[in-house]
Amino acid sequence: MNRLVTFYGTSIGKKLVVAITGLIMYGFIIGHMLGNLKAFGGATALDQYAEMLREIGAQFLGNTTFLWIARVTLIGAVVLHVVTIIQLVQRNRAGQPTRKIRRRNASTLAAKWMAISGTLILVFIVIHLAQFTFGWIDIHQTGTEGFVYGAVYSNIWGAFNVWWVALFYIAMMAMVCMHVYHGAWSMCQTLGIDAPDRNNLIRMSSAGLAIVLFVGFSAVPLAMLTNAVPSPEESLKTESVTNEQSDEAERTLSGDLG
Numbered sequence: 001m002n003r004l005v006t007f008y009g010t011s012i013g014k015k016l017v018v019a020i021t022g023l024i025m026y027g028f029i030i031g032h033m034l035g036n037l038k039a040f041g042g043a044t045a046l047d048q049y050a051e052m053l054r055e056i057g058a059q060f061l062g063n064t065t066f067l068w069i070a071r072v073t074l075i076g077a078v079v080l081h082v083v084t085i086i087q088l089v090q091r092n093r094a095g096q097p098t099r100k101i102r103r104r105n106a107s108t109l110a111a112k113w114m115a116i117s118g119t120l121i122l123v124f125i126v127i128h129l130a131q132f133t134f135g136w137i138d139i140h141q142t143g144t145e146g147f148v149y150g151a152v153y154s155n156i157w158g159a160f161n162v163w164w165v166a167l168f169y170i171a172m173m174a175m176v177c178m179h180v181y182h183g184a185w186s187m188c189q190t191l192g193i194d195a196p197d198r199n200n201l202i203r204m205s206s207a208g209l210a211i212v213l214f215v216g217f218s219a220v221p222l223a224m225l226t227n228a229v230p231s232p233e234e235s236l237k238t239e240s241v242t243n244e245q246s247d248e249a250e251r252t253l254s255g256d257l258g
């Protein structure tokens with residue numbers, strides 16, 4: 001334990017912590033975006049996916065225990081990531097008293113933007129959990145069902161049919177993705193893997209990741225707001241018709257064979 005604390009005190013230890021916690025957060029956000037896209041497969045596909053996440057490891061750990069381990073890991077990663085970056089920035093500043101003013105202005109501006117957007121994202125996450133995980137904030141289109149635990153498709157459908165909720169999410173996704181873009185780029189600088197011949201590639205990959213995340217995340221509120229995907233009722237109706245048709249086809253087939 002002491003060795004770990006000593007290692008964390010070194011710059012290389014802190015950089016490693018920034019990289020590992022950053023990767024954990026990138027892993028979560030990419031996974032979450034891909035999971036949300038299940039909405040395009042219909043209500044059952046999304047709800048069953050969410051149920052599956054809740055039930056991973058249930059036979060060994062009990063229901064939702066794995067989810068809680070993942071949640072605690074994620075919260076730990078966020079806290080450790082932010083604290084360690086602040087420490088590294090302070091250390092870098094203390095070690096470089098003669099930097100050019102222009103560079104300092106640019107980096108101060110970027111650091112300010114990261115601090116402001118990071119804080120807003122934390123506020124967004126609190127609102128987001130209150131809305132879709134706990135149902136404490138239940139804003140939904142009149143005529144749609146309110147928050148029901150586990151009914152993920154219906155919960156987000158009702159919310160995203162309120163135009164300003166959908167727009168709020170899309171605006172927040174722009175903010176998250178700009179934060180991710182700059183975060184990926186500055187993480188490479190913190191880790192010292194930036195170099196003049198590589199910087200274009202690093203910038204382009206960071207921008208590519210941010211754009212994919214923005215499009216992937218925004219697609220769901222936009223599709224629900226514009227009714228490009230069916231309502232929960234229509235989605236379930238279509239699924240039961242499809243199931244009946246495939247049962248019918250199976251019966252016909254087994255009758256023919258018999």
Ligand code: HEM
Nearest residue numbers: 032036050071125128132133152156169176217218220221
């Ligand atoms: C349009 C974008 C998004 C949609 C539609 C969305 C939807 C959801 C839904 C429906 C849940 C609850 C799932 C369940 O109860 O099974 C959830 C949970 C969560 N979301 Fe999002 N989300 C979006 C973007 C984000 C972003 C950008 C972040 C992070 C910056 C985020 C962080 C979380 C977290 C931390 C949870 C809680 C996971 C848990 O502990 O169960 N979400 N999201």
